Amino acid sequence: MLPHERSLVNELKNKPFAIVGVNSDPQDKLRTLINNKRVTWPCFFDGGDPQGPIASKWNVSSWPTIYLIDKKGIIRFKDHYLDEKLLRQLLEDGTASASRPAIDDGVIKSKGTQSGK
Amino acid sequence: MKHVANGIVAVKRTHKLSKSVALVALLFSLLNSSIQLSDASTKTSIESQVESIQKKYSAENEAWIRKMRACKSKAEESKLLPLSPTMTKYVPRMTTLMKSAPKDPGAGTAALWLVTAAENPAQAHDAIGILKKYHLRSKTMDDAITFLWFTRIPEVKDLLKAYIAQQPNKTLKTTATFSLAKMFAEENASVEAIRLFEEVARNGKDIPERKNSVRTLEEAANSHLFELRNLLVGKKAPDIQGTDVIGKQFKLSDFAGKVIMLDFFGFW
Incomplete structure (x- = not known):
């Protein structure tokens, strides 16, 4: 999976996208993964x-999650x-949720009522 | 064991075939260690016959796991994967044994085996009925409550409820309640799951989640409660504060405004 994540990071570097990992390996192992650019x-x-x-x-009990x-x-x-596909x-x-029609978001925006959080 | 196998496939689909094999092995050892038969001198004829079928299946399964572990490539593993031994061919014999003397302790063992072997919920129905009627107070059930939820058979919830209702021992009762709560959570019945996890959190202070586990049932139930209340699809993601591998602090919210793929991973 790591190669795929690397290629996503690369491909989407100009998009508003971030991978954030939570790694369960011992410290030296994670350090090696990072040092080797994996x-x-x-x-x-x-x-x-x-x-x-x-x-x-x-409450993560199976990996990866x-x-x-x-x-x-x-x-x-x-x-x-x-x-x-969802990503x-x-x-x-x-803007936000795909479950809402896009126009809805447009309206909210134009009214300036978006919380901005 | 199809329901269980489906769960494993979800994990396997991504990248860790070897991990899925480990999971099969784990489940299998759970099943085996918990089906402990009484010693030879007091064994009924049904018990002996059930045991010999179990042994046969175990041997096949162990041989397969050994082969999987010896695989040197993913391709080799993929070829071997569909050849995993099935419980199906032993189902008719186990069913006959179970029905021939449903009150016999061996029938309880056979019934439990049949529940885990069921390829769909309907196939488990008779076995669940026999466990409920004759074997609620048995070592077989006491040992099964930690893993029965794996089956994902809705009717197993009724079996757990019946077990809980008659169980005077607090540890066993709370452990079974935890399993029942997990089943409700998996079925997205959050209200019921939350009620039960709250009960486990109250009663599970000194009870380990599993044998040899560091986490208590209280802690485990609280994690499940946190998940049900904060981590379902549609909820606002809670922030995470932590450090990277060189000890530099950062937060999940540092990436607010972006689409975030939060990836729990590891190769330990």
């Missing part, structure tokens, strides 16, 4: 333990694989 995106070091504080809090979070910070997907759709969405 991991080229920001990564939380989770204590070197699959039951580290972040994975525990997020992938969340897609849209531009408004809403969780749009979670599973053990990446829904790339690309979320990137193209000018």
